[in-house]
Amino acid sequence: MRVLPLAKLLLILCAALLSACGVSVERAAGPAIAIPADIAGAWQVRIKDSIDKKLLVGADGDRLTLQWMGAGKEDLPAQAQLHQFQGREYLAVKNPEKDGSALVMLVSARDGADIALRPLDPRRVAAALKKLRRPVERRNLWMRKEIYLDAATFEKLLGLHGAGLFDEKQTVQLHKVPAD
Secondary structure (H helix, E strand, C coil), X not given: CCCCCHHHHHHXXXXXXXXXXXXXXXXXXXXECCCCHHHCEEEEEEECCEEEEEEEEXXXXXXXXXXXXXXXXXXXXXXXXXXXXXXXXXXXXXXXXXXXXXXXXXXXXXXCCEEEEEEECHHHHHHHHHHCCCCCCEEECCCCEEEEECHHHHHHHHHHHHHHHECCCCCEEEEECCXX
């Protein structure tokens, strides 16, 4: 049996927390919008009351490049886009485990120094699909299963339920680190 060093195990856990929202989508709803200039720079990430290392965010038109600082971070998602649908902003993070899919998070708060993101809640998504009488398509991933939504179903769910599909308890907080 191979034992991983504690530091590497913690990094893998942080990666799993960020990407394990349990729901991925074929593509984000609504058009990609230009990235505000104040999003570029270094951010400290807080997931479930644990502070992760810095994340360097670059903005190029409507694309974000995410560069995680620290060992083992190269396996985390590296690209994202900001979308707007029905007056709300959503961050679509490219899913590194599956090509052609994204992890979508609602931008629940944003200013020049702080961003709060809420991932889709798998229980709420499954309940909404059941009400629509649509099957819940699940995909097996490394340590979990996830719900996979095609683009049309995702847009329909957002149109009917909006922010109600997102988990308030799993908020990802980003705080801007002042430039040195």
